[in-house]
Amino acid sequence: MENILLDNSLVVFSNYLKDAQNLVVAYSAILDMKVNRFISTQITAGLFYDNNQIGKLQLKETLGVGLTYKSGKYQDVK
Secondary structure, three states, X not given: OOOXXXXXXXXXXXXXXXXXXXXXXXXXXXXXXXXXXOEEEEEEEEXXXXXXXXXXXXXXXXXXXXXXXXXXXXXXXX
């Protein structure tokens, strides 16, 4: 689909000098969607786990909606 873009990222880290069995895991996903030439939407989700800090899975979600308006003379490129 040409109007939808999904970007995934996973990062795993371990301090191998101190408590090598404790991992820090961070995952993020970004979904960009272009609804039409005026409206676009972005949904993001992030998961984070750090055993040294809180020891629980943390979740962050966001939703963004954008409105684009062009004034004056412009040429629509297809």
